[in-house]
Amino acid sequence: METSGLIQERAQLLAKFGNSPPMLAQVLSVYLDSWREDYEAFEQALTAEDLPRAAKKLHRLKGSVGYFATEDFFHQIQKIEDIAKEGDLEAARELRSSLQQNLEQAEVQLLSIRGSLT
Amino acid sequence: MVVLYVEDVPAQAEVVETFLELADGEHTLCHAESLKTTRKLLKTESYDIILLDLGLPDCEGLELVDEVVALVPDTPIVVLTGSESAGLGVACLQAGAQDFLNKRELTPQKLIESLLYAITRKNDATPLLGRILARVKALHTGDIGEIDDKLLQRYQDILTQPRLLFTVEHWTLSQALARAGASSDQVLALHAQCLKKICSQGDANLKARLLSNSELVALATVSFMSDTYREMNGGQ
Numbered sequence: 001m002e003t004s005g006l007i008q009e010r011a012q013l014l015a016k017f018g019n020s021p022p023m024l025a026q027v028l029s030v031y032l033d034s035w036r037e038d039y040e041a042f043e044q045a046l047t048a049e050d051l052p053r054a055a056k057k058l059h060r061l062k063g064s065v066g067y068f069a070t071e072d073f074f075h076q077i078q079k080i081e082d083i084a085k086e087g088d089l090e091a092a093r094e095l096r097s098s099l100q101q102n103l104e105q106a107e108v109q110l111l112s113i114r115g116s117l118t
Numbered sequence: 119m120v121v122l123y124v125e126d127v128p129a130q131a132e133v134v135e136t137f138l139e140l141a142d143g144e145h146t147l148c149h150a151e152s153l154k155t156t157r158k159l160l161k162t163e164s165y166d167i168i169l170l171d172l173g174l175p176d177c178e179g180l181e182l183v184d185e186v187v188a189l190v191p192d193t194p195i196v197v198l199t200g201s202e203s204a205g206l207g208v209a210c211l212q213a214g215a216q217d218f219l220n221k222r223e224l225t226p227q228k229l230i231e232s233l234l235y236a237i238t239r240k241n242d243a244t245p246l247l248g249r250i251l252a253r254v255k256a257l258h259t260g261d262i263g264e265i266d267d268k269l270l271q272r273y274q275d276i277l278t279q280p281r282l283l284f285t286v287e288h289w290t291l292s293q294a295l296a297r298a299g300a301s302s303d304q305v306l307a308l309h310a311q312c313l314k315k316i317c318s319q320g321d322a323n324l325k326a327r328l329l330s331n332s333e334l335v336a337l338a339t340v341s342f343m344s345d346t347y348r349e350m351n352g353g354q
Binding site: 060 | 127128129130132133136137139140173200201202221222224225226
């Protein structure tokens with residue numbers, strides 16, 4: 001799975017947040033402090049084969065990262081959410097590791113952006 | 119503007135709070151993380167508008183919209199969600215929300231515009247609709263001529279489905295009207311007739327939606343028709 005093109009460009013994000021580095025840094029911090037907890041909740045639900053709950057947790061995560069994600073990355077998460085809603089456990093499990101990989105890569109990119117803001 | 123923002127995810131709440139800080143004007147944001155907290159706040163406080171996420175721990179989806187509308191029927195609601203479903207958006211409007219925003223495309227400007235427009239629509243519903251009807255009545259002879267019932271129904275459908283505005287459906291209807299030889303006068307008569315019929319059904323939410331689209335539908339129809347007439351006359 002391609003890891004480039006996961007997060008919007010720094011300039012784009014900055015423009016969205018009023019060209020204010022402190023404001024963008026603050027919202028990035030809140031996301032970076034919380035995404036793993038949301039992802040683990042999704043993992044637990046998937047392990048428990050509770051697909052409706054997994055879909056709900058993924059929807060929550062998608063909403064959070066969606067403010068910073070590219071359209072492609074957003075739709076990737078949407079696709080897995082839809083698969084979970086449809087009850088396809090095997091397909092959801094197959095896509096879980098690429099999702100985790102991409103979320104971790106997105107974290108690296110966001111950390112880099114946040115670091116450049118201070 | 120005093121906004122009650124109903125959202126249980128801190129990371130997402132942080133973004134919206136930041137957007138409101140960046141927007142022009144003085145805004146106060148209050149935050150609720152559950153329907154239970156929302157109920158408690160709405161009992162004792164009043165808000166200019168409610169910004170509503172659809173996924174709370176104790177209620178979600180259209181049921182949540184229904185609950186909030188029932189609690190405060192006179193307070194405008196804007197739904198903010200991660201879903202990109204147009205069908206969900208229409209359903210939220212039909213359930214009583216004034217607007218539906220997608221989180222991925224949200225910017226400070228889109229947010230503040232949506233909130234302000236929703237407040238305006240909700241507050242001005244009845245007087246403005248009367249003004250629109252009176253103005254349309256003054257512009258036509260009242261005769262829709264040979265426009266048949268099917269075209270009438272299709273026009274009415276477009277008028278009541280704001281999210282279908284300016285789409286292929288609207289354009290093909292305009293072509294059908296042009297081929298039937300309709301004049302702009304007849305389109306205005308058709309518009310007034312549809313508005314009267316819809317308004318007689320007494321749905322306050324539907325009337326509020328009509329305010330934002332009514333004149334645009336008539337103008338767009340006439341505009342699309344003029345393109346068709348021009349093509350029929352060889353580009354002249």
